[in-house]
Amino acid sequence: MTAIDTSRWTLFGRSDNAEFFEIEPLVLAVVPVVGCDDTEETARQSIRIQLEHLRKRDRGAGVLVFVDRVVTQSPGARRVYRDEPDPAYQACFALVGGTRLGRAVGSVFLGLQPPRVPTRLFATEADALAWARQAATDLARGARAR
Numbered sequence: 001m002t003a004i005d006t007s008r009w010t011l012f013g014r015s016d017n018a019e020f021f022e023i024e025p026l027v028l029a030v031v032p033v034v035g036c037d038d039t040e041e042t043a044r045q046s047i048r049i050q051l052e053h054l055r056k057r058d059r060g061a062g063v064l065v066f067v068d069r070v071v072t073q074s075p076g077a078r079r080v081y082r083d084e085p086d087p088a089y090q091a092c093f094a095l096v097g098g099t100r101l102g103r104a105v106g107s108v109f110l111g112l113q114p115p116r117v118p119t120r121l122f123a124t125e126a127d128a129l130a131w132a133r134q135a136a137t138d139l140a141r142g143a144r145a146r
Contacts, residue, residue, distance in 0.1 A: 035106070051089055060089045065096065082114065098124065
């Protein structure tokens, strides 16, 4: 598993299983702890932390999620991610999964209960970041990501 360099990002929150960063004004990152189990409770914490940050700044953002660190995700967590994101603030979820396990977790997530905001799986952080930036820019202009 590749290390995630968060040294230039701004930490704005922590949940029971992840840290939350602002990469730049229009892009956030969710960095789960290694070996993360994602439950309904931790999913709710994640959405709440993101939305509190974005609403306080009155702006939307694309969100990178580093799924390589997630080992399990409960059906309750998938329901939360499907139903509770706010498309007015969360422009997209760009899932970064470079390992076989990360891609499997991301694929199951997308296949079973995709969120109500645009969500895609990427093999690299750079590709995910480019898409998230564009989605956030589109949201700021009143358009939706594809």
